[in-house]
Amino acid sequence: DSGVTQTPKHLITATGQRVTLRCSPRSGDLSVYWYQQSLDQGLQFLIQYYNGEERAKGNILERFSAQQFPDLHSELNLSSLELGDSALYFCASSVSGGSAQETQYFGPGTRLLVL
Amino acid sequence: AQTVTQSQPEMSVQEAETVTLSCTYDTSESNYYLFWYKQPPSRQMILVIRQEAYKQQNATENRFSVNFQKAAKSFSLKISDSQLGDTAMYFCAFSGGATNKLIFGTGTLLAVQP
Numbered sequence: 001d002s003g004v005t006q007t008p009k010h011l012i013t014a015t016g017q018r019v020t021l022r023c024s025p026r027s028g029d030l031s032v033y034w035y036q037q038s039l040d041q042g043l044q045f046l047i048q049y050y051n052g053e054e055r056a057k058g059n060i061l062e063r064f065s066a067q068q069f070p071d072l073h074s075e076l077n078l079s080s081l082e083l084g085d086s087a088l089y090f091c092a093s094s095v096s097g098g099s100a101q102e103t104q105y106f107g108p109g110t111r112l113l114v115l
Numbered sequence: 116a117q118t119v120t121q122s123q124p125e126m127s128v129q130e131a132e133t134v135t136l137s138c139t140y141d142t143s144e145s146n147y148y149l150f151w152y153k154q155p156p157s158r159q160m161i162l163v164i165r166q167e168a169y170k171q172q173n174a175t176e177n178r179f180s181v182n183f184q185k186a187a188k189s190f191s192l193k194i195s196d197s198q199l200g201d202t203a204m205y206f207c208a209f210s211g212g213a214t215n216k217l218i219f220g221t222g223t224l225l226a227v228q229p
Contacts, residue, residue, distance in 0.1 A: 002159075033216065043206060043219040056214040088158060094215065101148050101167065102215055106160035 003027065004107035006091050012113045018079040021110045025072055025093030031055065032074040033094070033104060034066055038087035049074055050096065081114045088112075117142045119209050121220035128197045129228050135182075136192045136223045138207030147211025149183070149190045154222070155203040163205070166190065194225075202227045 003026035013019055025032050034046040045058035049068035060066075063081075068074045078085060088111050092104040118141045128134035140149070151163040166174045166183050173181050178198075182191045194201055207220040 031215070035217070042221050045216040045218070048214065048216060056216055058216060090160060092160075092217075101210075103150075103162060103165065104215070104217060105162070106152075108157075108159055111158075 002105040006107035021076040023091030029093035033092040035090040119220040125224045144211040150208040152206045
């Protein structure tokens, strides 16, 4: 158990809908990262938040958004869902996120299926 | 831009034998870190081992060790005394530069045969 929690574990929805994925980092970690794992594009970085502020952005679609709350949990919002958004979405956390040397600890992931 | 390449989509090894998974990367950064993550059928991402680029000594964690060749930009993972529980997808990852984001390779699916 990494100490990172994600809910829900599974999500099935229809095209055009909107969903919210939730992540709680390890105790004491200030940075949260979101990654998407799909058959087409492999594992790719979406976005990073540090202590409530956006720190880095990757290949995140405009239909997707994220935020980190004062209690440090984070939510990833996916809207106008398409079939291609079906994937495993991981959240990871690290102590500060300001250095490449920090190890990121991954949550169990949320498996999203868009029908 | 940094890239990570794993050229072996699948590998197989007999239990108790040794296997080496390959990874190459490309970067212009001088300060960076390399990782191997394991993803078993449960889909959990588990850190196996990490290597700091400024260290010449290869990292070792129990049965897992790396061969880090900085000039060749190569970072292979050696698993000794393979066990059935080592069956998993293995991802090589890079972190460096201004952000802490991880850049992953496409993975190598390792099957340990009894």
